[in-house]
Amino acid sequence: MAPALLRLALRAASTAYRCAVSIRNRRYDLARCEIHRPPVPVVSVGNLTVGGTGKTPMVEWLSRRLREQGARVAILSRGYGAEQGGLNDEALELELALADVPHLQNPDRAASAEIAVEELASQILVLDDAFQHRRLARDLDIVLLDASEPFGFGYLLPRGLLREPLAALARADVVVLSRADMIDAAARQAIRRRVESLAPRSLWCEVVHRPAGLTDSQGGAYPLSELQDKRVAAFCGIGNPAGFRHTLSALGCRLVGWREFPDHHDYDRHDVERLAHDLRQSGAELAVCTRKDLVKLRTGSLGGVPLRALAVELQFLEGEPRLLSALQPLVERARAVEPPWL
Known part of the structure; x- marks a missing residue:
């Protein structure tokens, strides 16, 4: 589809969506729902x-x-x-x-x-x-x-x-x-x-x-200093991967690999095998993901490389x-x- 036609289609769909949302909100505002x-x-x-x-x-x-x-x-x-x-x-x-x-x-x-x-x-x-x-x-x-x-x-x-x-x-x-x-x-x-x-x-x-520490699939806790000067390969399947990368890049590690998956990604065997291959190829000493990813993978390592999740807290x-x-x-x-x- 040509860019001009695509913009027109998106504008039309956005207008229809706006109408639906406005009608719904109006019904709640008037206590009709x-x-x-x-x-x-x-x-x-x-x-x-x-x-x-x-x-x-x-x-x-x-x-x-x-x-x-x-x-x-x-x-x-x-x-x-x-x-x-x-x-x-x-x-x-x-x-x-x-x-x-x-x-x-x-x-x-x-x-x-x-x-x-x-x-x-x-x-x-x-x-x-x-x-x-x-x-x-x-x-x-x-x-x-x-x-x-x-x-x-x-x-x-x-x-x-x-x-x-x-x-x-x-x-x-x-x-x-x-x-x-x-x-x-x-x-x-x-x-x-x-x-x-x-x-x-x-x-x-x-x-x-604020990064609070690292954790593994068994609930073990590790200090952030474990990342210092380490070759790290990271991946995530979250709504804002740039935010995760921004947080990770400030922790003194050397990022040698990076992979993004869609938000709410359900990791399957193919994903695990691909991640393990990438980790071996990258020479990473540590694999890092988010807690949201770790709770679905539930493994302590990928391709022989230890896997940790970066725990964050609000400051x-x-x-x-x-x-x-x-x-x-x-x-x-x-x-x-x-x-x-x-």
Whole structure:
């Protein structure tokens, strides 16, 4: 297809998508669609664009903070890419990091919320990737924008990366600029000004993904110094591979191999054999992936080369006290919730 025709087709598809999204949002705005309100506080983490914006590290950070304050937490997600009866890669990763936080996956998150409250005695719910899931009411809406492309090229799918028009950001209570260290202070300030024009009542935060260490398939922990001056081959199947590479490149290793797979990639035997061959050819001393990849591979080595996952955690550059203050009333409400059988 000629470039001009392709642009025309994408514009037409994007216009149709905009109409569908606008009609759906309008129905929720006018209360013409049923909204379920659980009897416990709900915090939503989501984004405006497709691709990786760092939702999983934010969900992990939130869940840890809430657990530290004595609240019983459950994570609810749609379960995109999960096999029947199983967990998807994000859920497996969170299960590894948060052993005491149940994670329910179901496209019907209202049903999951009922199970979390009635059967698991959860006192507060964290919704993963739920900004567009308006069927479940929430008390705090957190939206992440990736610093590398915060506004999805300005166009809705499929012409751009936006899942909703930028005006939808007005629903957000908190806007978090993730991977903020990938751009300079002037660029961050320009993004903040635009967000303030779209969502003037929202709180503003900036975070980076700080490397926290290395882990293997058995849960063993290793210091980041293991990467220093090592020949490393890396791969990933995530929404923002550039972010992973940016984090890895700052750790003093010599990157001798790199391979990207699609987001939510389900590794098969052919992939493992190809990775093992690439690693042997590259002369790598260490193979590194993300935790999201490791939980699916579940192996300690590839082609005789030790395999490690880079664990990352959120570090706030700005806004952490404001976000914690916004969470505090919800924590107090949550701790007052008694188990349903009492």
